Amino acid sequence: MNTAWFDELEERIPTENVRTRFAPSPTGYMHVGNLRTALYTWLIARSGGGKFILRIEDTDQGRLVEDAAALIYITLRRCSLTWDEGPDVGGPVGPYIQTERRDIYARYAARLVEMGSAYRCFCSKEETEKLHESGLKHCPCRSHTPDEAQAKKDTGLPYVIRQRIPEGGQTTFTDAVFGAITVENETLDDHVLMKSDGLPTYNFANVVDDHLMGITHVVRGSEYLSSTPKYNLLYEAFGWRIPVYIHCAPVMRDAQNKMSKRHGDPSYEDLVAQGFLSEAIVNYVALLGWSPRGVYAEREFFTLTELSEVFDIDGISKSPAIFDLEKLKYFNANYLRALSPEDFYRGALPYLQKAVATPHVDLTLIAPLVQPRCDTWEDIAPQVDFIDALPVYDNALYCHKKMKTDEENSLDALQAVLPLLEGLDNWTYDTIHDALTGLATRLELKNGRIMWPVRTALSGKAVTPGGAVELCQILGQDESLRRIRHGIAQLSI
Numbered sequence: 001m002n003t004a005w006f007d008e009l010e011e012r013i014p015t016e017n018v019r020t021r022f023a024p025s026p027t028g029y030m031h032v033g034n035l036r037t038a039l040y041t042w043l044i045a046r047s048g049g050g051k052f053i054l055r056i057e058d059t060d061q062g063r064l065v066e067d068a069a070a071l072i073y074i075t076l077r078r079c080s081l082t083w084d085e086g087p088d089v090g091g092p093v094g095p096y097i098q099t100e101r102r103d104i105y106a107r108y109a110a111r112l113v114e115m116g117s118a119y120r121c122f123c124s125k126e127e128t129e130k131l132h133e134s135g136l137k138h139c140p141c142r143s144h145t146p147d148e149a150q151a152k153k154d155t156g157l158p159y160v161i162r163q164r165i166p167e168g169g170q171t172t173f174t175d176a177v178f179g180a181i182t183v184e185n186e187t188l189d190d191h192v193l194m195k196s197d198g199l200p201t202y203n204f205a206n207v208v209d210d211h212l213m214g215i216t217h218v219v220r221g222s223e224y225l226s227s228t229p230k231y232n233l234l235y236e237a238f239g240w241r242i243p244v245y246i247h248c249a250p251v252m253r254d255a256q257n258k259m260s261k262r263h264g265d266p267s268y269e270d271l272v273a274q275g276f277l278s279e280a281i282v283n284y285v286a287l288l289g290w291s292p293r294g295v296y297a298e299r300e301f302f303t304l305t306e307l308s309e310v311f312d313i314d315g316i317s318k319s320p321a322i323f324d325l326e327k328l329k330y331f332n333a334n335y336l337r338a339l340s341p342e343d344f345y346r347g348a349l350p351y352l353q354k355a356v357a358t359p360h361v362d363l364t365l366i367a368p369l370v371q372p373r374c375d376t377w378e379d380i381a382p383q384v385d386f387i388d389a390l391p392v393y394d395n396a397l398y399c400h401k402k403m404k405t406d407e408e409n410s411l412d413a414l415q416a417v418l419p420l421l422e423g424l425d426n427w428t429y430d431t432i433h434d435a436l437t438g439l440a441t442r443l444e445l446k447n448g449r450i451m452w453p454v455r456t457a458l459s460g461k462a463v464t465p466g467g468a469v470e471l472c473q474i475l476g477q478d479e480s481l482r483r484i485r486h487g488i489a490q491l492s493i
């Protein structure tokens with residue numbers, strides 16, 4: 001066999017100590033579990049001073065979703081999981097899209113056939129089904145001599161290439177999370193490595209690519225744990241170095257069920273659309289199946305840079321993690337509160353613009369009032385819904401025990417406030433504040449006796465971001481006066 005072609009590829013394999021890859025299939029949205037895999041993979045690369053590679057696994061043509069690859073790039077970038085090599089940035093061992101590597105898989109598969117570790121199978125789908133029904137493990141193709149197989153191939157019959165699993169014995173491998181795993185070879189199938197369309201299955205492509213791309217640590221979901229012995233047999237057949245395996249237990253929606261988009265569980269994109277910050281999602285997702293240890297054991301909040309300093313493989317758990325939206329809200333609320341006023345305003349602006357249509361309302365006044373009261377961006381709209389239109393409210397809202405207000409004294413308060421506010425030439429926080437507190441002082445009342453009725457008249461709500469003065473300022477003089485008059489009228493009936 002001419003090995004020059006293979007030698008040339010093998011010589012390109014980089015030799016860094018740590019090279020990891022995220023290898024998504026472009027089949028839709030970024031699930032929380034996928035994002036976690038990407039994050040852990042990135043963290044292992046970064047904490048080890050190594051390279052993080054992005055590889056698109058698009059060989060299952062039936063499952064491809066248009067634009068899914070673009071969505072993967074966008075998601076990773078939004079989460080700051082930058083890659084050193086990948087389809088768009090290139091690198092020494094490209095191409096990084098599997099359908100562009102057909103020739104490589106075909107040649108390695110042919111080599112495996114020559115070595116006897118794989119064989120061409122000419123059975124039709126029906127024949128394979130029949131075989132399984134009859135309880136037979138292997139089809140006759142497995143026992144073809146090379147000449148017989150070549151003769152069949154020459155007739156132009158379509159075929160797949162199957163891995164030849166050894167008849168007896170065991171295969172053992174060690175997973176960094178799950179420990180040593182041993183399987184009896186007889187429990188493994190001769191699975192398909194190359195399909196009749198000339199494309200590899202995941203089972204083959206992952207091994208060839210991880211080898212040729214110099215991947216040192218393979219991070220993936222634990223659903224691949226049971227197939228890993230077969231991959232090991234391939235590594236052994238080729239005489240390749242086996243990477244460190246890091247299989248991660250699934251992310252669950254509850255004790256029984258994995259998270260699933262079909263059952264309404266949110267993807268990363270859904271969470272962003274629901275008003276969560278990428279930084280908070282990343283922080284929370286890091287802790288779904290990994291725990292910091294030592295001095296960081298009690299800590300919950302980590303930036304990505306901090307994570308890349310403290311993340312360690314030993315902290316990854318074998319137990320499934322349960323995704324808890326409430327816990328994510330807790331993280332998000334903390335991240336929102338920690339934003340600088342400028343950053344909060346920038347992030348809040350689209351939500352404020354959507355929630356407030358009234359022209360000339362100064363949205364910069366509203367942002368700092370809602371900042372401490374939001375778990376997510378979506379919490380902005382319901383807080384400011386009274387700005388465009390005063391809701392219908394009940395007079396009972398004026399009655400507040402602690403403020404010592406009732407309908408009667410609220411009417412008195414509003415009647416006293418109205419001319420004062422009408423008389424203000426200058427409508428600023430200070431002038432409004434002084435007018436209202438001045439009135440309370442003159443009447444020898446606690447501020448609340450005046451502020452509560454005004455706030456109620458302005459908002460028709462029991463809870464608002466900001467108090468009477470802020471609401472006056474936001475609504476402007478004309479609208480504030482109109483609402484106070486409306487309150488007086490409503491209380492007078």
Ligand code: GLU
Nearest residue numbers: 023024025057206219220
């Ligand atoms: N393409 C596989 C998936 O999306 C990747 C598994 C792996 O990382 O090896 O599940």
